[in-house]
Amino acid sequence: MHVTMTVNGSEVERDIEPRVLLVHFLREDLGLTGTHWGCDTSNCGTCVVQLDGEPVKSCTVLAAMADGHTVKTVEGLEQGGQLDPIQQGFMEEHGLQCGFCTPGMMLTARALLDRSPNPSEGEIREAISGQICRCTGYATIVRAVQWAAEHEGADAAGGGPTNGQLETEGAHA
Amino acid sequence: MTIIDEPKTGEKVDAADLGYEHGRGHAHNHAAGDTDRPVGFGRLQRKEDPRFVRGQGNYTDDVVLPGMLHGAILRSPVAHARIVSIDVSEALARPGVRAVLTGKDLEPLKLAWIPTLSYDVQAVLATDKVRFQGQEVAFVIADDRYAARDALESIDVEYDILPPLVDARHALDADAPLIRDDLEGRTDNHIQDWECGDKAATDAVFAKAEVVVTQEVVYPRVHPAPMETCGAVADFNPVSGDLTLYETSQAPHAHRTVIAMVSGIPEHKIHLISPDIGGGFGNKVGIYPGYVLAIVGSIVTGHPVKWMEDRSENLMSTSFARDYIMQGEIAATRDGKLLGLRADVLADHGAFNGVAQPTKFPAGFFNLFPGSYTWEAVHGKVTSVYTNKAPGGVAYACSFRVTEAVYFVERMIDRLAIELDMDPAELRLKNFIPASAFPYDNKAGFEYDSGEYEKTMRHAMKLIGYDELRREQQEKRTRGELMGIGISFFTEGVGAGPRKHMDILGLGMADGAELRIHPTGKAVVRISVQTQGQAHETTFAQIVAEEIGIPPEDIEVVHGDTDRTPFGLGTYGSRSTPVSGAAVALVTRKVRDKARLIAAAMLETRPEDLEWEKGRWFVKGDPSAGKTIQEIALAAHGTMQLPDGVDGNLDAEVTYDPPNLTYPYGAYFCVTDIDKDTGKVTVRRFLAVDDCGTRINPMVIEGQVHGGLTDGIGMALMEIIEFDSDGNNLGGSFMDYLIPTAMEVPDWETGFTVTPSPHHPIGAKGIGESATVGSPAAIVNSVIDALRPLGVTAMDMPCTPARVWDAMQGHAKAPI
Numbered sequence: 001m002h003v004t005m006t007v008n009g010s011e012v013e014r015d016i017e018p019r020v021l022l023v024h025f026l027r028e029d030l031g032l033t034g035t036h037w038g039c040d041t042s043n044c045g046t047c048v049v050q051l052d053g054e055p056v057k058s059c060t061v062l063a064a065m066a067d068g069h070t071v072k073t074v075e076g077l078e079q080g081g082q083l084d085p086i087q088q089g090f091m092e093e094h095g096l097q098c099g100f101c102t103p104g105m106m107l108t109a110r111a112l113l114d115r116s117p118n119p120s121e122g123e124i125r126e127a128i129s130g131q132i133c134r135c136t137g138y139a140t141i142v143r144a145v146q147w148a149a150e151h152e153g154a155d156a157a158g159g160g161p162t163n164g165q166l167e168t169e170g171a172h173a
Numbered sequence: 174m175t176i177i178d179e180p181k182t183g184e185k186v187d188a189a190d191l192g193y194e195h196g197r198g199h200a201h202n203h204a205a206g207d208t209d210r211p212v213g214f215g216r217l218q219r220k221e222d223p224r225f226v227r228g229q230g231n232y233t234d235d236v237v238l239p240g241m242l243h244g245a246i247l248r249s250p251v252a253h254a255r256i257v258s259i260d261v262s263e264a265l266a267r268p269g270v271r272a273v274l275t276g277k278d279l280e281p282l283k284l285a286w287i288p289t290l291s292y293d294v295q296a297v298l299a300t301d302k303v304r305f306q307g308q309e310v311a312f313v314i315a316d317d318r319y320a321a322r323d324a325l326e327s328i329d330v331e332y333d334i335l336p337p338l339v340d341a342r343h344a345l346d347a348d349a350p351l352i353r354d355d356l357e358g359r360t361d362n363h364i365q366d367w368e369c370g371d372k373a374a375t376d377a378v379f380a381k382a383e384v385v386v387t388q389e390v391v392y393p394r395v396h397p398a399p400m401e402t403c404g405a406v407a408d409f410n411p412v413s414g415d416l417t418l419y420e421t422s423q424a425p426h427a428h429r430t431v432i433a434m435v436s437g438i439p440e441h442k443i444h445l446i447s448p449d450i451g452g453g454f455g456n457k458v459g460i461y462p463g464y465v466l467a468i469v470g471s472i473v474t475g476h477p478v479k480w481m482e483d484r485s486e487n488l489m490s491t492s493f494a495r496d497y498i499m500q501g502e503i504a505a506t507r508d509g510k511l512l513g514l515r516a517d518v519l520a521d522h523g524a525f526n527g528v529a530q531p532t533k534f535p536a537g538f539f540n541l542f543p544g545s546y547t548w549e550a551v552h553g554k555v556t557s558v559y560t561n562k563a564p565g566g567v568a569y570a571c572s573f574r575v576t577e578a579v580y581f582v583e584r585m586i587d588r589l590a591i592e593l594d595m596d597p598a599e600l601r602l603k604n605f606i607p608a609s610a611f612p613y614d615n616k617a618g619f620e621y622d623s624g625e626y627e628k629t630m631r632h633a634m635k636l637i638g639y640d641e642l643r644r645e646q647q648e649k650r651t652r653g654e655l656m657g658i659g660i661s662f663f664t665e666g667v668g669a670g671p672r673k674h675m676d677i678l679g680l681g682m683a684d685g686a687e688l689r690i691h692p693t694g695k696a697v698v699r700i701s702v703q704t705q706g707q708a709h710e711t712t713f714a715q716i717v718a719e720e721i722g723i724p725p726e727d728i729e730v731v732h733g734d735t736d737r738t739p740f741g742l743g744t745y746g747s748r749s750t751p752v753s754g755a756a757v758a759l760v761t762r763k764v765r766d767k768a769r770l771i772a773a774a775m776l777e778t779r780p781e782d783l784e785w786e787k788g789r790w791f792v793k794g795d796p797s798a799g800k801t802i803q804e805i806a807l808a809a810h811g812t813m814q815l816p817d818g819v820d821g822n823l824d825a826e827v828t829y830d831p832p833n834l835t836y837p838y839g840a841y842f843c844v845t846d847i848d849k850d851t852g853k854v855t856v857r858r859f860l861a862v863d864d865c866g867t868r869i870n871p872m873v874i875e876g877q878v879h880g881g882l883t884d885g886i887g888m889a890l891m892e893i894i895e896f897d898s899d900g901n902n903l904g905g906s907f908m909d910y911l912i913p914t915a916m917e918v919p920d921w922e923t924g925f926t927v928t929p930s931p932h933h934p935i936g937a938k939g940i941g942e943s944a945t946v947g948s949p950a951a952i953v954n955s956v957i958d959a960l961r962p963l964g965v966t967a968m969d970m971p972c973t974p975a976r977v978w979d980a981m982q983g984h985a986k987a988p989i
Contacts, residue, residue: 017319019319020319024318024319027234027235028317031237033228033232033234033235034227034228034229034230035228036234036401036451037234038400038401038402038451039483039484039906040485041484041906041908043907044400044484073228074227074228075227075228077226077227078227083226083227087226087227090222090226091218091222091223092218094218094872094873094875094876096225097708097877098399098401098449098450098451098452098705098706099224099230099449099451100399100401100452101400102225106226124915125915125916126915129914129915129916133400134398134400134452134454134912135876135880136876136880136883137880137881137918137921138879138918139879139918139920139921140875140876140879142915142920
């Protein structure tokens with residue numbers, strides 16, 4: 001079947017099998033491999049993308065269901081060479097290690113901040129509770145989302161040390 | 174909150190080296206106006222992050238090659254059955270299917286069976302019978318992954334069902350089903366016996382003890398479940414004979430060697446690449462049938478072949494962890510002096526003995542079961558058996574069975590504290606190995622390098638407010654509320670290991686490092702270990718930076734590509750910092766020494782007249798006369814007449830053979846609340862105070878600890894792979910195999926002390942697995958502590974609401 005959708009601001013058209021999952025359409029037809037696939041029972045959320053601004057598990061959406069809709073993936077977070085504050089926050093607060101859950105986590109966090117600019121820790125934890133991370137133990141992800149909330153609208157790179165700068169614990173107040 | 178300076182390399186550390194990190198208080202206060210480019214140890218944002226936050230990582234399933242085909246594995250639906258026949262004709266006729274392989278196709282290639290890391294063999298595709306549910310039976314290669322999966326449905330296998338052996342406790346019964354009838358002369362399911370310590374001396378100690386407590390401690394089967402499953406892309410070039418293999422491998426060099434041995438492809442023709450890995454946690458150490466099938470598939474079809482397993486396949490067929498049934502006995506005096514410890518372990522290894530561990534250590538480093546305490550005598554014994562389950566055992570941040578050893582001794586200590594009606598913190602303090610006793614022979618074969626246990630314990634008790642918590646608990650108990658405080662004080666053993674007695678399949682456990690300083694003063698360091706998220710690209714650059722003064726952003730860390738890196742054994746057992754980190758420090762010092770000779774020539778003085786400051790050699794007494802490492806690098810590649818014995822360029826290589834393991838340790842405290850109406854356990858607070866010696870990057874260490882603590886909550890409260898009596902795997906998907914989300918974990922509290930390893934070049938010990946090793950005992954001890962008013966003295970993991978409820982009713986069950 002023929003599908004047309006807007007992915008990260010660009011219109012794409014493809015002929016696909018009706019049964020193709022959105023996660024595989026994004027990864028294999030469009031080459032957008034930032035979206036990952038971590039389970040087969042809709043539990044892990046490594047495949048989360050935004051569909052019309054709502055976070056969805058793209059392993060549980062047929063590509064055909066996205067026909068005529070708008071999809072945003074991790075590749076669409078950076079705008080004009082400027083990282084989204086949520087991307088910057090994950091780097092500032094060490095909210096990622098292996099990086100496999102990171103794209104899905106960031107898309108969920110982006111949607112959370114869009115509807116709730118100053119979420120509490122509890123709201124953040126609940127928002128990402130449909131997603132599993134094996135590396136971080138979540139606390140630094142919570143801090144990353146808080147960092148992004150505090151730096152929304154500001155020059156994201158200006159709020160903390162840029163990558164490559166080092167500080168010792170002794171430098172802390 | 175106290176946060177203090179990090180000690181410098183080699184500096185003697187004393188009372189000031191205590192720290193605490195919680196919430197966001199550690200954050201980013203830069204010294205304003207600091208224009209120097211920083212080098213060395215400290216919090217440094219990761220060099221890996223910019224690609225990962227943009228979705229630009231390159232994981233195995235992201236690899237796409239021209240003409241690439243997709244493989245899928247047909248798996249056994251039953252645990253134990255003879256294969257009567259396999260009919261693949263219908264599958265082969267399906268559109269898009271290129272080939273279907275069965276065990277019969279692999280037999281002439283001598284690839285139906287491959288050696289395991291424990292000198293057993295395992296089936297790649299079952300030829301005679303299947304021995305666990307989920308075992309590999311056939312391999313379909315098709316144009317895309319959907320077509321490959323479709324074709325699996327069309328393969329017709331006829332099984333003759335055999336009785337399965339599920340319960341390891343019955344593996345050695347006379348009438349137990351014989352699982353490994355493929356092994357010549359084998360008549361039972363016994364794999365191996367192993368012992369450590371001194372049995373006679375331990376018997377004597379128990380004979381005179383005032384108090385003896387006996388307790389069974391079960392560490393159930395769990396699974397590392399990395400978010401990215403296992404997979405490979407094999408690309409065999411029939412003209413050149415080269416095999417390029419992308420693989421989810423924690424040990425790319427060892428994999429290359431093993432693949433050369435089993436496939437017959439010469440090792441110099443195998444180019445193995447571990448790209449970005451979405452977590453390993455020990456799951457990606459061994460060779461899985463899927464990797465071999467992708468290689469054979471590429472050879473057979475003449476195309477690259479990708480194989481990526483799904484989550485259920487990962488949970489059902491790749492390396493499980495733990496599954497130790499431990500009978501413990503502890504002997505002590507009435508006033509709490511520890512005398513003797515016995516461990517008698519039954520180890521369930523599944524259908525093939527595929528345990529990934531040093532050859533001479535068939536129970537891994539269970540030698541650490543005496544823990545952090547002085548004993549008059551100890552004795553440990555482990556018997557391993559086959560069952561109709563997936564192979565594995567060593568995985569999931571276990572440091573080669575140290576999880577089991579630590580969980581065992583920390584449960585036993587608490588069990589004794591209950592018997593003596595003594596505070597468990599006090600009992601530990603009374604029996605710690607004193608700081609003055611290091612290096613310390615633990616009486617089970619290991620020599621601990623350094624430790625200041627009492628100091629670290631008291632630091633942790635202060636941070637958590639131990640006495641106040643006990644008061645709160647007393648008050649709650651008078652109101653009938655169930656609150657528990659659990660302690661785990663553990664000694665890890667990481668950094669395998671000295672090649673004189675540690676090898677994997679005969680490969681000594683040393684690691685290489687190569688450092689090259691380019692003419693413009695930028696550097697590349699090539700390492701043999703392989704990050705799966707532990708930030709080696711950042712922290713190894715920091716080691717080079719600390720040793721030679723080049724900023725970390727000017728240092729590229731290369732890993733994971735066997736054509737571009739020196740040989741070494743890979744990343745597991747928290748061995749990267751102890752072994753490869755040492756290699757990197759030493760190779761950098763070698764380059765620094767070479768730079769000194771060149772600098773002396775440049776300054777027209779003698780090398781012994783030069784002094785080093787970070788990044789620069791200068792003339793003693795005349796700091797203005799000096800050459801930076803960047804200037805020296807340019808000269809080393811230039812036209813200058815180099816001193817005698819110095820060849821051109823600025824580079825070096827080393828192979829590091831560690832003299833001993835490193836022995837990090839920690840004091841962990843857990844506070845739980847239990848809902849007395851449902852048995853639900855909530856971890857309210859968790860404090861982890863770790864001591865891993867010199868800290869290279871505190872931010873990365875904190876993240877490693879947080880992740881490991883979450884493993885601990887998972888194992889202690891929800892994770893288990895159980896089997897029914899037919900051998901059906903009951904934990905084979907994320908619907909049943911539960912992993913903590915952000916809702917089940919607290920906001921972690923961490924702290925540290927610094928007791929460097931005396932034998933390590935920068936005093937650093939491993940840390941990655943400490944939290945997974947140390948935390949489960951703290952959580953379970955806190956659950957038991959909460960249930961004490963109900964008369965509970967023991968229960969096994971996982972402490973699910975149902976199992977806690979059973980314990981509350983007085984009938985705690987052992988997990989199967």
